[in-house]
Amino acid sequence: TPRFDEWSRRGVFFTNFYANGFQTRHGEVAIYCSMMPNYGVAIMKRYSQLSFRCLPEMLHELGYHTSWLFPSDSSFDSQADFFQRNGFTLIIDRFDFPKESEQLGWGFSDEALYNKWLYELRSFPEPFFTSALTITNHHPFTVPETFELGLGNDDLHRYYNAMFYTDAQLGAFLD
Secondary structure, X not given: XXXXXXXXXXXXXXXXXXXXXXXXXXXXXXXXXXXXXXXXXXXXXXXXXXXXXXXXXXXXXXXXXXXEEOOOOOOHHHHHHHHHHOOOOEEEOHHHOOOOOOEEOOEEOHHHHHHHHHHHHOOOOOOEEEEEOOOOOOOOOOOOHHHOOOOOOOHHHHHHHHHHHHHHHHHHHHO
């Protein structure tokens, strides 16, 4: 991940950051709400009707515009319900992307996500807090052919391809 490594030297970099669940949703609840989630598979469905003191809500109360972008259907696992209830005032998902956006795996590519994010950032009032969730580095780890490293086709090697692709797209986005 040469691009990520380069950018990590320019900002805050956590060297001891541990996953607190077996699904992305667990990590999102932990990161945004400082809460150790349950280990059930439907975390956001279980908590979607509850309100917590989450970071997006606190920032919104301080006058921040808050947004979350997801290159697939945000209703999956009740994400949109949970995030709106806990402080994200704008949810942008697959239905807000241009129809011709590149699809990979479960949704739109990282490149499509970052292009959409850059476009939306221009209209965000300041101050703002925005967050996006990429899905290219999730199973089935589908990447454009030019980012395949030729290491093999098992899950681990496809994961390496996905990380290589995500790193390249992140670097282009941050430049």
